[in-house]
Amino acid sequence: MKMKSFGRTAAILSVSTLALVGCGGSNNPDAGGGEDSGENGASSEVAGTLVGGGASSQEAAMTAWTDGFTSVAPDAQVNYASVGSGGGRDGFLGGEYDFAGSDAAMSDEEWESSQEICGPEGAFHIPSYISPVAVAFNVEGIDETLNLDADTIASIFAGEISNWDDEAIAEHNPDLELPSTPISVVHRADDSGTTENFVDYLATASDVWDYEVSGEWPGEIAAESAQQTSGVVGLTSETDGAITYADASQIGDLTTVAVQVGEEYVEYSPEAASQAVASSTPVEGQASNNMAYELDRRTDESGAYPVVLVSYHIFCNEYPDQETADLAMAFGEYVISEDGQATAEGAAGNAPISDELRDGAMESLSAITVSE
Structure with missing residues (x-):
C-alpha cells in the first residue's frame, strides 16, 4: 500500500477546539467511524x-x-x-x-x-x-517575575554571570532589590528534548551562546544536574540561588522569567507559546x-514567548x-x-x-x- 502524500504547510497553532475523527483498522475501508465506534470516536474493537x-x-x-x-x-x-x-x-x-x-x-x-x-x-x-519552557528559579528575596533578555539568560546558564545582583540582571529589573546570592545553574543530566529546545533558543536568540545545540547539556559548563524534569525542578526548589529550565506545566512553586521579545517582556503561557510557533x-x-x-x-x-x-x-x-x-x-x-x-x-x-x-x-x- 502506498503512503498518502501530505502537503506540509506552516500551521497556525492556537488554542482551539478540535473535532474528533473516529478510527479503525489500517487498510480497513470502514476506518473513520461506523457502528463499532465509541462515543469519542476510538473503535471499541481496538485491542x-x-x-x-x-x-x-x-x-x-x-x-x-x-x-x-x-x-x-x-x-x-x-x-x-x-x-x-x-x-x-x-x-x-x-x-x-x-x-x-x-x-x-x-x-x-x-x-x-x-x-x-x-x-x-x-x-x-x-x-x-x-x-512553553519556563526559565525558573529559587532565590530568597526575589518572589516576583524577573525580566531578562536572551543574552543575559545565556550568560547566566554559561556561568558568565555568577551572582543575582549582577549589573546585567539589574539593568532589566531597575525596581527590584536583588540579593548577592551566588547563582547555581541546574540542568538535565539525561538526553532531553527540553534541553535541546532550550539550548536552541540560547544559540539562536542570543549572541553569546557558542555551544552545540544538542539534547545533552554542554560538558564544558560547570553546573549542577539532575535526572528528568522532576529531578531538576526538585533540586532547584531545594537550592537557594538555583535556576533551571523545565516544561512550564511541571515547575511547581518556582518563580519564573519574563523573556524580552522586541520592546516588551513576555511571561510564559500556553497562548504565548502558540503565538511563537505560529x-x-x-x-x-x-x-x-x-x-x-x-x-x-x-x-x-508582540505577545509571543519563544522559549x-x-x-x-x-x-x-x-x-x-x-x-x-x-x-x-x-x-x-x-x-x-x-x-x-x-x-x-x-x-x-x-x-x-x-x-x-x-x-x-x-x-x-x-x-x-x-x-x-
Missing part, C-alpha cells in the same frame, strides 16, 4: 497493548491520555516509560517501543535509521501539544507525512502486524482529538493544537499501514 517511551515532560499529559484512551477503547492499553526524549527515540529505533514521545524532532540521521524498522517512508512526527516552518526532507517544525526563536511578534517546544509523538509509517498498526492509529487519533487535547490541557496546562494542525495530523496518521 492489545501499545508500548511507548520518551519525554518525561509528557508524563502528566501521558497519564491523562492513557487513562482517557482506555475509557473509549476498554480492550486497549498504552504503556509509557518516561526515559527522556533521547532515550525514547533510541528505544523506538531499537525496536523497544512502538512509538516515542519527544520534545525534539528526529535528526535526518535518525529518520534514515527509522527506515530499517518503519519501511521506506520511515517514521513521522505528529504534534501532540505545545508547551511563525515556524515545516522540517523538510523526511517522510512525506512528517509534521515536525523548525521553531522561530528570534520572533519579535517553547512542540512535543511530538513519533510513529512508524509501517508496522509489522495489524494489531500494532490499529493501536498506533487509534491512540494517535485520540491524542489529537477534542477530548484528548482537553484532557492534556487540564492535566498539564498545555496549549491544544489548532484545527488546521489537527486536520493534517489526521491525514498523517491515516497513512499508517502494515508491512507487506
Whole structure:
C-alpha cells in the first residue's frame, strides 16, 4: 500500500477546539467511524497493548491520555516509560517501543535509521501539544517575575554571570532589590528534548551562546544536574540561588522569567507559546507525512514567548502486524482529538493544537499501514 502524500504547510497553532475523527483498522475501508465506534470516536474493537517511551515532560499529559484512551477503547492499553526524549527515540529505533514521545524532532540521521524498522517512508512526527519552557528559579528575596533578555539568560546558564545582583540582571529589573546570592545553574543530566529546545533558543536568540545545540547539556559548563524534569525542578526548589529550565506545566512553586521579545517582556503561557510557533516552518526532507517544525526563536511578534517546544509523538509509517498498526492509529487519533487535547490541557496546562494542525495530523496518521 502506498503512503498518502501530505502537503506540509506552516500551521497556525492556537488554542482551539478540535473535532474528533473516529478510527479503525489500517487498510480497513470502514476506518473513520461506523457502528463499532465509541462515543469519542476510538473503535471499541481496538485491542492489545501499545508500548511507548520518551519525554518525561509528557508524563502528566501521558497519564491523562492513557487513562482517557482506555475509557473509549476498554480492550486497549498504552504503556509509557518516561526515559527522556533521547532515550525514547533510541528505544523506538531499537525496536523497544512502538512509538516515542519527544520534545525534539528526529535528526535526518535518525529518520534514515527509522527506515530499517518503519519501511521506506520511515517514521513521522505528529504534534501532540505545545508547551512553553519556563526559565525558573529559587532565590530568597526575589518572589516576583524577573525580566531578562536572551543574552543575559545565556550568560547566566554559561556561568558568565555568577551572582543575582549582577549589573546585567539589574539593568532589566531597575525596581527590584536583588540579593548577592551566588547563582547555581541546574540542568538535565539525561538526553532531553527540553534541553535541546532550550539550548536552541540560547544559540539562536542570543549572541553569546557558542555551544552545540544538542539534547545533552554542554560538558564544558560547570553546573549542577539532575535526572528528568522532576529531578531538576526538585533540586532547584531545594537550592537557594538555583535556576533551571523545565516544561512550564511541571515547575511547581518556582518563580519564573519574563523573556524580552522586541520592546516588551513576555511571561510564559500556553497562548504565548502558540503565538511563537505560529511563525515556524515545516522540517523538510523526511517522510512525506512528517509534521515536525523548525521553531522561530528570534520572533519579535508582540505577545509571543519563544522559549517553547512542540512535543511530538513519533510513529512508524509501517508496522509489522495489524494489531500494532490499529493501536498506533487509534491512540494517535485520540491524542489529537477534542477530548484528548482537553484532557492534556487540564492535566498539564498545555496549549491544544489548532484545527488546521489537527486536520493534517489526521491525514498523517491515516497513512499508517502494515508491512507487506
